[in-house]
Amino acid sequence: MNNRQILIVLLVALGLSGCDRSLQSFSLPVGDVARGEQVFMNMQCLSCHTMEGYERPAGEHELSINLGGKVKGLKTYGELVTSVINPSHRLAQGYDRSTIQVEGESVMPVYNDVMTVTELVDLVTFLESHYELEPYEPTPYGSYH
Numbered sequence: 001m002n003n004r005q006i007l008i009v010l011l012v013a014l015g016l017s018g019c020d021r022s023l024q025s026f027s028l029p030v031g032d033v034a035r036g037e038q039v040f041m042n043m044q045c046l047s048c049h050t051m052e053g054y055e056r057p058a059g060e061h062e063l064s065i066n067l068g069g070k071v072k073g074l075k076t077y078g079e080l081v082t083s084v085i086n087p088s089h090r091l092a093q094g095y096d097r098s099t100i101q102v103e104g105e106s107v108m109p110v111y112n113d114v115m116t117v118t119e120l121v122d123l124v125t126f127l128e129s130h131y132e133l134e135p136y137e138p139t140p141y142g143s144y145h
């Protein structure tokens, strides 16, 4: 390799590691659960969602997608942020696709033009606090007698 080629290799390597770092450093400020609950109520998320401990408003949507509760794999903060700002990116699991999407897009509205970043941060902090990891139950293999 001549000097020029070495320089290009170095620049590419630096560029790649730069990308890596920016992905890892995705972090939003600390949110507030109580304020997040206010956002959740104001934005009427309960018109399509259920959450333990919250009454659904009358005349709600026929959709009933549960949020929070016991889950096998905890939803990461990043996944929850994605679900809110980019609903069609990865659709919720375990629902009939025809009820949750229209022409490949999630039926969930995009709030990006109505929600401030602070509201988003608080909302996601609130959502996160409602998920609980289900205790691991080992499958009783080998228990034949």
Ligand code: HEC
Pocket: 040, 043, 044, 045, 046, 047, 048, 049, 061, 063, 065, 066, 067, 080, 083, 084, 087, 088, 090, 091, 092, 093, 099, 100, 101, 106, 107, 108, 109, 111, 123, 127
């Ligand atoms: C018009 C109905 C509707 C409204 C209103 C709505 N959503 Fe949704 N939401 C959906 C549907 C349908 C899905 C499942 C498809 C998907 O994952 O986008 C969903 C999925 C989600 C998920 C992912 C759930 C999972 O198990 O992966 C989150 C989190 C969520 N919504 C949060 C919210 C929040 C917070 C609000 C209020 C700001 C809201 N939604 C308002 C319809 C709605």
